[in-house]
Structure formats: C-alpha cells, structure tokens
Amino acid sequence: MTRIVPLPLALTLALAATPAPALAAGAFSAAFEAARAHDAAYRAARHELEAGEELVPIARAGLLPTVTASYSESRVRGERKSAVAPTQDLDYRNPVAALQLRAPLLNLDGQGRYAAAQAQTEGARARFAASGRDLLDRLGLAYVQRLFAEETLALAQVQVDALETQTQIARRRLGAGEGTRTELADAAASLASARAERIAADDQRKLAQRALSRMTGSEALALRTLATDAAPLFPMARTLDEWIALAREYNPSIAAAQRELDALHHEVRRNRAGHYPRVDLVASAVNAENESISTLDQETSQYSIGVQVNIPIYAGGGVDASVRRAAAELARTRARLDDDLQGLQLDIERQFRTIESGHARLTALDDAVASSDLALQGARRGQSAGVLSSTDVLDALRRHYTARRDAAQARHELLVARIRLQTLAGVAEEEIVADIDRLLTVELTDDRR
Numbered sequence: 001m002t003r004i005v006p007l008p009l010a011l012t013l014a015l016a017a018t019p020a021p022a023l024a025a026g027a028f029s030a031a032f033e034a035a036r037a038h039d040a041a042y043r044a045a046r047h048e049l050e051a052g053e054e055l056v057p058i059a060r061a062g063l064l065p066t067v068t069a070s071y072s073e074s075r076v077r078g079e080r081k082s083a084v085a086p087t088q089d090l091d092y093r094n095p096v097a098a099l100q101l102r103a104p105l106l107n108l109d110g111q112g113r114y115a116a117a118q119a120q121t122e123g124a125r126a127r128f129a130a131s132g133r134d135l136l137d138r139l140g141l142a143y144v145q146r147l148f149a150e151e152t153l154a155l156a157q158v159q160v161d162a163l164e165t166q167t168q169i170a171r172r173r174l175g176a177g178e179g180t181r182t183e184l185a186d187a188a189a190s191l192a193s194a195r196a197e198r199i200a201a202d203d204q205r206k207l208a209q210r211a212l213s214r215m216t217g218s219e220a221l222a223l224r225t226l227a228t229d230a231a232p233l234f235p236m237a238r239t240l241d242e243w244i245a246l247a248r249e250y251n252p253s254i255a256a257a258q259r260e261l262d263a264l265h266h267e268v269r270r271n272r273a274g275h276y277p278r279v280d281l282v283a284s285a286v287n288a289e290n291e292s293i294s295t296l297d298q299e300t301s302q303y304s305i306g307v308q309v310n311i312p313i314y315a316g317g318g319v320d321a322s323v324r325r326a327a328a329e330l331a332r333t334r335a336r337l338d339d340d341l342q343g344l345q346l347d348i349e350r351q352f353r354t355i356e357s358g359h360a361r362l363t364a365l366d367d368a369v370a371s372s373d374l375a376l377q378g379a380r381r382g383q384s385a386g387v388l389s390s391t392d393v394l395d396a397l398r399r400h401y402t403a404r405r406d407a408a409q410a411r412h413e414l415l416v417a418r419i420r421l422q423t424l425a426g427v428a429e430e431e432i433v434a435d436i437d438r439l440l441t442v443e444l445t446d447d448r449r
Helices: 009-017 027-038 040-052 055-061 108-175 181-216 240-250 252-275 318-384 390-424 429-439
Strands: 066-072 075-082 085-093 096-106 224-226 278-289 299-310 440-443
Touching: 027 040, 027 108, 027 181, 027 429, 040 108, 055 108, 108 181, 108 224, 108 252, 108 390, 108 429, 181 390, 224 390, 240 252, 240 318, 252 318, 318 390, 390 429, 429 440
Parallel strands: none
Antiparallel strands: 066 096, 075 085, 096 278, 224 440, 278 299
16 A cells, blocks of 8 residues: 655745645646636635744744843933032933843743744644645536536436427427327426426536636636546555555645644643743943933943843633633544544444445436337337337436436546545645546546536
C-alpha cells in the first residue's frame, strides 16, 4: 500500500502565496487549477493562512529585547526671586533625550504565547489543507452534477424523439382504422410530458454549468465524462480499516483540531503563568539640559543598567478564573475532537459502503437497461404485428428511459463517493485529481451538449 504523506511546509506556503502550478494534463485537473485560482472561499482560506503565518513572529516579539527612544523639549519662561539677590528673568529650553533597552529574562506568559502561536500556525496550515480538500470535494460534486445533467438532457431528448415517432405511428394507425383516439391521446400526453422533462433537464444543465463556472471562473471548460463501462471505478485499493486509519492520521480537518488542542494546552499554561514573577533586564541612557532651575546651564548624562522583578501578589482572582476558563475550553475542544473523529469514521464507512455495494447495484441497473431495451423492441414488434397496443409501447419506453437514467445516476454517484472517500482520508490533491482524470475518458463534444 502506498503511504500518503502530508504536503511539505515549503509547498504549503508556496500554495498560499502564489497561484497553484499546473497539474497533469486532463479536463478535471484543468478545472481544479482554475478553481484554485478563482474560487472565493479558497482565496479567503489562502489569506487566512497568510494571517496565521504571522502569529509566531508576533508572539516571538514578546520574548525579544525592545528598544525605545524618547525626546522631549519645553520652553520655560518666568522669574526667579531671592531675598539675597535681585529678581532674575528666566527664559530657557530643557531638552531631554532618553534611550531604554528592556530584555526579558524570565517571561512565562510570553513563552506560553509563543508555544500557543506555533500550534495555531500549524492549525492554520492544516485548515488551508482542509480548504483544498473541501474545494476538491465541491468541485467534484459540481463537475459530476454537470456531467449528469448533460446525460439526463441527452436521455430526455432521446425519449422525446422516440415519443414523437410513436405519436406519428399512433396517428397513422388511427387514420388507417387500426388504432384508437385513446392511443393517440396517450401518446400525445406522453410526448408532452417528455418535452416538459426535457425543458427541466435543460434548466438543470444550465444551473449546473452556472455552479461550475462560479467556482472556476470559466464558461468554456473542456468536459470529459465516464465511459459506459464503470469497471475502472472498482475496486478501491484499501480496506475499510486502512481508509479509517489513513483518515485519522492525515485528514486535515482533524489535524487542525489537534493543533487547536495543542494551542489550548499552552493557553492553560500561559494563564497559569500569571502567578509567577517576571524578570527583565533594563538599561537606559538619559541626556538632559537645564533639567531644573537649580541646574541651569548644566547638561546631565545618566547611564543605568539593572534587573527589574515584578511579583504578582493579588489580582482579584482573575488569574485563577482565566486558568479555569482555558481548561474548560480545552475540555470542550477535546470532546469536539472525539465527536469529529467518530463522525469522520462514519463518513468514511458510508462512502466506502457506497462504492463496495455499488458494483452489484450498477450491474443490476445495467441488466435492467438491457432488459428494458429488449422489452421495448419486443413491444414495437408486437405493435407492428397487431398483438400489442400503443400503450404497451409507451410503457416500455418509459421503463427504458427510467432504467437508463437510474444507471447513469448510479455511475455518477459512485464517482462522487470515490472523490469524497479520498478527500476525507486526506489523500494528496494531486493523487485524487489524477485518479479522476483516469476515470473521465470520454470527451463531451459540442454535439452532445
């Protein structure tokens, strides 16, 4: 079994900062590349990652020295009176320039923020990876719906053509005295219903195309569809237990939740640090002129270096409350992660069972298509021989159309289940896209559209 590894950090950052590179040639890969460049939700996720990447530098700044400079200057005017000296007018400036350095020696709060920021950044990367799988899932569904809408419309047109022929036959039989007005009315009603279905199918195709274009930004994407033979959809390479294990390890949404759990662990420690002292190295240089009346016409330069210790004694219970709140958030996130894992396992099993049982279901539906085709041919021959009525042919036509539509729907549902199974398991995007391109082999030409 091929082991799926997460995207390297460098590749993740490259995806966040620049449009994705071209994938292997293929209709779906071209659509996916366009969606990664155009889809608004994915672009928002990319910007969210860019913001998340700044959390570590922000938190690191709290552990690094800070240097501040200040300058002030004022103009002093007045009089100085003394019992032993005449009154003296005062008019002078007193500029003061200061430079201060503060370097943390012991800052447990800052260390906790830094550790939490690292976990949050890893969580942002995992969420961005999850947004990529979400985009792939949404695009896969939109693409498959577009293909199914195309096939539904084609089948609806085939049904209309067949019913137009059947209506003409019923009209000729009535003119020749072999048919009845009831048969003609039944054929005309069936034709009208089929035309209504064709209009609805055309509307669905337009809506499906609009949904696909909204994600990709293109109205002229090349489309490829499934072959009638759905054998390439089977079998899946892994067992159910292997898929579940793969998902627990590589599903990006689960990875994001685990990073959130790590961040909350550090948040508890950070809040608890409010009980501990903070130690800073403080150094300063001050230059002042005419600092006071007694130091007129004097310039003073002072240099100092020392250690400042801040010891918390009482904070009104806020520190303990913050610790309890962070611990409650940690417990809530842990419980939510357990629920997400259980839900993920259920979703994996649902998609796996759909594919596993799909072979037998699709075989049965294909048998139904073949049998309904034989029944339709027999009904037409029976009508020509005068044994069966137009109503029998119409019933056979409806059953054949329904069987073909159900078989087409089943094939497309299997493709959706295959895509979702791989996205849930955290399989690399490039591998999923290549798998879809391998399955979509039949070009959807303009005459089929």
